[in-house]
Amino acid sequence: xxxxxxxxxxxxxxxxxxxxxxxxxxxxxxxxxxxxxxxxxxxxxxxxxxxxxxxxxxxxxxxxxxxxxxxxxxxxxxxxxxxxxxxxxxxxxxxxxxxxxxxxxxxxxxxxxxxxxxxxxxxxxxxxxxxxxxxxxxxxxxxxxxxxxxxxxxxxxxxxxxxxxxxxxxxxxxxxxxxxxxxxxxxxxxxxxxxxxxxxxxxxxxxxxxxxxxxxxxxxxx
Amino acid sequence: xxxxxxxxxxxxxxxxxxxxxxxxxxxxxxxxxxxxxxxxxxxxxxxxxxxxxxxxxxxxxxxxxxxxxxxxxxxxxxxxxxxxxxxxxxxxxxxxxxxxxxxxxxxxxxxxxxxxxxxxxxx
Numbered sequence: 001x002x003x004x005x006x007x008x009x010x011x012x013x014x015x016x017x018x019x020x021x022x023x024x025x026x027x028x029x030x031x032x033x034x035x036x037x038x039x040x041x042x043x044x045x046x047x048x049x050x051x052x053x054x055x056x057x058x059x060x061x062x063x064x065x066x067x068x069x070x071x072x073x074x075x076x077x078x079x080x081x082x083x084x085x086x087x088x089x090x091x092x093x094x095x096x097x098x099x100x101x102x103x104x105x106x107x108x109x110x111x112x113x114x115x116x117x118x119x120x121x122x123x124x125x126x127x128x129x130x131x132x133x134x135x136x137x138x139x140x141x142x143x144x145x146x147x148x149x150x151x152x153x154x155x156x157x158x159x160x161x162x163x164x165x166x167x168x169x170x171x172x173x174x175x176x177x178x179x180x181x182x183x184x185x186x187x188x189x190x191x192x193x194x195x196x197x198x199x200x201x202x203x204x205x206x207x208x209x210x211x212x213x214x215x216x217x218x219x220x221x222x
Numbered sequence: 223x224x225x226x227x228x229x230x231x232x233x234x235x236x237x238x239x240x241x242x243x244x245x246x247x248x249x250x251x252x253x254x255x256x257x258x259x260x261x262x263x264x265x266x267x268x269x270x271x272x273x274x275x276x277x278x279x280x281x282x283x284x285x286x287x288x289x290x291x292x293x294x295x296x297x298x299x300x301x302x303x304x305x306x307x308x309x310x311x312x313x314x315x316x317x318x319x320x321x322x323x324x325x326x327x328x329x330x331x332x333x334x335x336x337x338x339x340x341x342x343x344x345x
Contacts, residue, residue: 003333
């Protein structure tokens with residue numbers, strides 16, 4: 001018998017490609033957000049509203065990840081945005097190589113920020129780096145306030161959390177914001193939390209300001 | 223959920239190391255942190271399924287989940303965070319909730335064990 005120490009990251013190839021993406025984008029002074037949530041939390045509606053509202057200040061290029069269809073990219077384009085659709089054909093997450101390819105199809109010179117809308121899944125996408133400057137989690141109130149405790153990985157790794165569909169709060173949707181917030185902060189003290197409704201626009205102005213700050217920050221680093 | 227993809231990368235890594243080292247790999251040690259979204263049984267099952275007709279067909283995987291660690295901001299004690307606990311995490315030594323969670327252990331191939339010697343070559 002003989003043993004050898006290897007100590008290599010099993011997802012090292014993806015990590016290397018993610019690092020290349022992040023260096024490439026940092027070199028252009030562009031922030032890149034990796035937006036992750038379960039299916040139906042409202043990521044696309046949130047992005048479409050954000051793109052429309054910010055059209056005069058920040059130009060956002062969107063990379064859409066879905067198992068199949070181009071429905072989400074179509075929605076972004078209808079809102080006046082630029083979008084590239086990736087279909088993962090069953091895979092539960094986007095990879096850094098897919099993002100690299102999509103970046104090559106975006107008109108980067110005309111954009112201030114890249115937003116990647118990952119495959120709707122509260123578990124897997126958080127384990128694959130894409131080259132993002134920040135992960136952003138979206139949780140809708142209809143999913144329940146216990147989700148941060150039950151699916152801690154994404155919430156522990158995100159720089160911002162949007163609690164969406166705030167307009168649904170009421171007798172049928174009982175979501176304790178304090179509980180969800182406490183569970184997220186237990187593992188992630190510095191996370192920014194934005195209670196919003198992408199449908200009514202409630203709370204969105206603070207989120208827009210956070211996005212502007214991301215752009216300013218990346219530009220300052222150049 | 224993506225253990226098959228992880229198993230594929232793991233198999234490639236072990237095969238590449240085997241090519242460098244020579245010999246027949248019989249065991250491999252893998253570790254990961256609790257935030258890596260990995261299920262141990264699913265990973266072993268996927269690895270067994272894809273390694274069958276390769277030089278790794280006899281590799282037994284030893285998969286270890288490493289704890290998520292935190293450092294207390296008050297008493298500097300280092301402790302494990304229990305994600306299964308219902309109670310809010312506090313430092314077990316001083317009871318403070320002021321602690322810093324350290325980075326989760328990445329998914330790693332730590333070691334490979336090889337069988338060497340001529341009598342095993344006929345297998």
